Amino acid sequence: MLLSELPKGKVAKIHFVAHPHEDKQIQLSALGFDPGETVKLMMKAPFGNPLQIKVGATLIAIHTDDAQYIHLCDEQCEGHDE
Amino acid sequence: MSHHITLVGNPNTGKTTLFNKLAGTRQKVGNWAGVTVDCKTGFFPVAGQRVDMTDLPGIYSFATESGGIDESVARHFLNKGEYDVIVNVVDATNLKRNLKLTKELIELGRPMIVVMTMTDLARKMRIMPDLEMLAENMGITILDGHGLSVIDLQKQVLALVETLKANPIVAQSKPVKTWLSGVMKQQAKAHNTTEFVDRIVLHPLLGIPIFLLAMYAMFALAIGLGTLFIDPIDSFTAYWFVSFPSHWMQQVGVPHWIIIVLANGLGGGAELVATFVPVIACLYLCLSFLEDSGYMARAAFIIDRVMLSIGLPGQAFIPLLLGFGCNVTSIMSTRSLSNPKQRMLTMAMAPFMSCSARLAVYVMFVSVFFRDNGGSLVFGLYLLGILMAVGTAWIFRKQLFKDVHASSFIEMPHYHRPRWGNIVLSSWHKVRGFVIRAGKTIIVVSAILTILNSVPSWRSAAEGGKPSALAEVGQVITPAFSPIGMGDNNWPAAVGVFTGVLAKEAVVGTMDALYSNVAGGNDQAEYISPFANLKAVSAILWSNLTGAMNTLIDPLGLSAVSDAQHEETLSLGHQKMVSLFNGWQGAFAYLVFVLLYTPCAAAIGALVKEGGLLWTGVVTAWSTSVAYVGAVCTYQVLTFSQHPTSSLVSMGIAIAWIVLFVFGLKWWIKPTLDKNIIARG
Numbered sequence: 053m054l055l056s057e058l059p060k061g062k063v064a065k066i067h068f069v070a071h072p073h074e075d076k077q078i079q080l081s082a083l084g085f086d087p088g089e090t091v092k093l094m095m096k097a098p099f100g101n102p103l104q105i106k107v108g109a110t111l112i113a114i115h116t117d118d119a120q121y122i123h124l125c126d127e128q129c130e131g132h133d134e
Numbered sequence: 135m136s137h138h139i140t141l142v143g144n145p146n147t148g149k150t151t152l153f154n155k156l157a158g159t160r161q162k163v164g165n166w167a168g169v170t171v172d173c174k175t176g177f178f179p180v181a182g183q184r185v186d187m188t189d190l191p192g193i194y195s196f197a198t199e200s201g202g203i204d205e206s207v208a209r210h211f212l213n214k215g216e217y218d219v220i221v222n223v224v225d226a227t228n229l230k231r232n233l234k235l236t237k238e239l240i241e242l243g244r245p246m247i248v249v250m251t252m253t254d255l256a257r258k259m260r261i262m263p264d265l266e267m268l269a270e271n272m273g274i275t276i277l278d279g280h281g282l283s284v285i286d287l288q289k290q291v292l293a294l295v296e297t298l299k300a301n302p303i304v305a306q307s308k309p310v311k312t313w314l315s316g317v318m319k320q321q322a323k324a325h326n327t328t329e330f331v332d333r334i335v336l337h338p339l340l341g342i343p344i345f346l347l348a349m350y351a352m353f354a355l356a357i358g359l360g361t362l363f364i365d366p367i368d369s370f371t372a373y374w375f376v377s378f379p380s381h382w383m384q385q386v387g388v389p390h391w392i393i394i395v396l397a398n399g400l401g402g403g404a405e406l407v408a409t410f411v412p413v414i415a416c417l418y419l420c421l422s423f424l425e426d427s428g429y430m431a432r433a434a435f436i437i438d439r440v441m442l443s444i445g446l447p448g449q450a451f452i453p454l455l456l457g458f459g460c461n462v463t464s465i466m467s468t469r470s471l472s473n474p475k476q477r478m479l480t481m482a483m484a485p486f487m488s489c490s491a492r493l494a495v496y497v498m499f500v501s502v503f504f505r506d507n508g509g510s511l512v513f514g515l516y517l518l519g520i521l522m523a524v525g526t527a528w529i530f531r532k533q534l535f536k537d538v539h540a541s542s543f544i545e546m547p548h549y550h551r552p553r554w555g556n557i558v559l560s561s562w563h564k565v566r567g568f569v570i571r572a573g574k575t576i577i578v579v580s581a582i583l584t585i586l587n588s589v590p591s592w593r594s595a596a597e598g599g600k601p602s603a604l605a606e607v608g609q610v611i612t613p614a615f616s617p618i619g620m621g622d623n624n625w626p627a628a629v630g631v632f633t634g635v636l637a638k639e640a641v642v643g644t645m646d647a648l649y650s651n652v653a654g655g656n657d658q659a660e661y662i663s664p665f666a667n668l669k670a671v672s673a674i675l676w677s678n679l680t681g682a683m684n685t686l687i688d689p690l691g692l693s694a695v696s697d698a699q700h701e702e703t704l705s706l707g708h709q710k711m712v713s714l715f716n717g718w719q720g721a722f723a724y725l726v727f728v729l730l731y732t733p734c735a736a737a738i739g740a741l742v743k744e745g746g747l748l749w750t751g752v753v754t755a756w757s758t759s760v761a762y763v764g765a766v767c768t769y770q771v772l773t774f775s776q777h778p779t780s781s782l783v784s785m786g787i788a789i790a791w792i793v794l795f796v797f798g799l800k801w802w803i804k805p806t807l808d809k810n811i812i813a814r815g
Contacts, residue, residue: 078195079195081195082234082235083194094332094336096338097336097436098341098436098439100439102439102544104332104336104546109228109231110228110545
């Protein structure tokens with residue numbers, strides 16, 4: 053599943069992040085989007101964009117365009133920690 | 135002995151609070167060489183020694199070559215700057231994320247200490263780490279920045295810096311997970327206040343009304359409250375900078391022209407700068423409050439989708455909104471945008487937001503020409519301004535900033551009780567920055583115009599001379615305004631265009647004076663004693679404060695429009711005005727021009743400070759061109775049936791100019807601009 057598809061209020065683990073822009077890939081990692089970290093969709097802005105995501109203990113606003121590059125673990129997969 | 139430390143940390147960690155705690159008022163804000171990033175330095179004396187501090191911009195990571203200006207400034211200083219010890223500011227409520235930067239810092243191989251902030255909040259949320267254990271795991275001393283008193287904190291920082299200077303131990307870089315093992319002793323609270331508040335303020339239905347209410351409150355406070363103090367300050371500074379010195383210089387026998395240059399020119403410029411101080415101070419207080427409490431990031435979140443449609447992030451909404459009060463505050467607040475291209479784009483849009491000074495001009499015209507439909511006319515003008523701003527964003531993005539990405543990630547900090555000391559201190563530094571840096575440009579521009587306005591014409595009145603040199607210039611260039619419907623003898627309107635650059639509301643004063651044939655130039659008020667001035671100032675202040683309720687209900691002052699519609703008869707001056715403008719069409723075209731043209735001296739000063747000279751030039755030329763072309767098209771369309779051929783020709787030439795300008799942006803401006811941005815980044 054992708055972060056952009058995560059239903060509201062559900063907690064998931066990040067499997068891996070594959071953003072095509074190198075800059076953003078680095079930024080995402082600096083903000084705490086790492087494999088194994090937990091994410092939760094807290095709120096959606098009006099018109100469905102951006103999303104308020106809780107990653108670890110941090111609240112981040114992220115667009116669905118960017119969230120679609122963050123892959124989440126499905127039930128069988130275990131996020132491997134760094 | 136003196137020591138030098140540098141503060142490094144993530145954004146929103148309370149780094150500035152810590153800096154203020156340590157330095158108090160012993161600090162100053164400058165710019166890092168060549169970039170518009172604040173560079174804060176300060177010091178504190180403790181135990182007979184002096185510790186200097188450099189506050190680096192808040193960053194998440196500096197290891198990469200990419201990233202914004204903030205990252206490159208921090209990277210440059212950390213690698214090449216002179217400092218003894220790094221003080222890493224770490225937010226206890228966001229430990230794991232913050233320690234990523236700590237890891238990068240350790241890898242620099244310089245002596246370092248950690249100061250933990252937000253420990254009060256962390257304790258409340260039951261996520262407070264065991265500091266001793268964490269320090270042992272990391273091999274770095276950790277201080278509790280919140281728990282320690284100012285003097286204890288200063289003493290401990292000094293002691294640690296001395297130890298590290300004598301014996302520079304560098305900690306081992308280990309994975310963040312190893313550092314954190316066994317550090318968390320408590321089970322975090324399932325629900326915290328931030329999440330609870332967010333469920334309300336970011337609610338799909340409630341979110342927008344709350345946002346609008348917050349914006350309205352900010353606007354009413356920043357603009358409404360600030361405006362109450364403009365008149366008293368204006369009257370006070372006009373007396374002490376202009377009337378008082380000019381009266382005494384006259385008594386001592388100083389030549390007239392020196393008085394004009396010193397008192398009217400420079401003194402008048404200083405007066406103009408002073409009148410902006412209350413509004414700007416109120417603005418910064420409001421912005422600091424929103425920022426410090428944590429709502430600012432939420433406001434950006436709510437409006438983000440709407441702003442995205444013009445290629446700007448949610449944070450750009452606030453500068454544009456403030457533009458309706460005053461373009462200067464609008465330009466100054468673009469600093470909250472981190473991306474320089476988005477910042478420049480917002481600055482280019484800001485002058486088209488119809489500020490409250492322009493409303494004074496609309497009101498005058500409504501009372502003379504448009505009594506029946508003043509309300510809808512003024513509404514239409516505001517709307518036209520917004521359309522032009524959006525159009526500008528569209529064109530500039532296409533021609534200049536094609537690669538600007540609107541989407542970025544915003545961290546939403548935990549809500550925090552505002553720290554008043556912090557808010558006041560940082561607002562004070564920003565106001566001082568405005569007075570010192572933007573003030574220079576404002577004084578120069580206004581001095582030139584005032585002096586031209588005060589210098590008598592080279593022709594005597596008998597030869598048909600005008601009241602001032604500026605009026606003569608006005609007469610010479612009046613024909614250039616004939617395509618926008620200004621009659622050949624309507625030179626007062628042309629002079630109004632010039633004095634309007636000084637301050638937009640000056641258009642009204644100039645036209646009023648010139649149409650009623652009051653001799654200009656020597657209309658200085660009668661000299662009064664300092665005591666009488668103070669009395670007058672307090673009277674104005676009192677009457678403004680007692681009328682404050684009206685300001686809160688009507689922060690834009692729009693009720694003046696309906697008042698103007700109900701005025702009794704036209705004065706002689708206004709009757710002359712009617713005869714000189716080419717009908718209501720000419721008057722309307724003139725209003726379109728006033729709405730859109732050259733930013734005022736103060737806005738130009740702010741533009742120079744925030745965007746540099748080149749960008750100021752581009753924005754000024756663009757708004758002036760758009761205004762002229764817009765006014766030409768308005769007048770020609772409205773009077774098309776009277777002279778179809780000449781209308782077509784005028785509009786054709788005007789539109790050709792704008793098209794040339796748009797292409798010129800790409801051909802001539804873009805290369806220089808790209809070079810500048812790269813040099814800055």
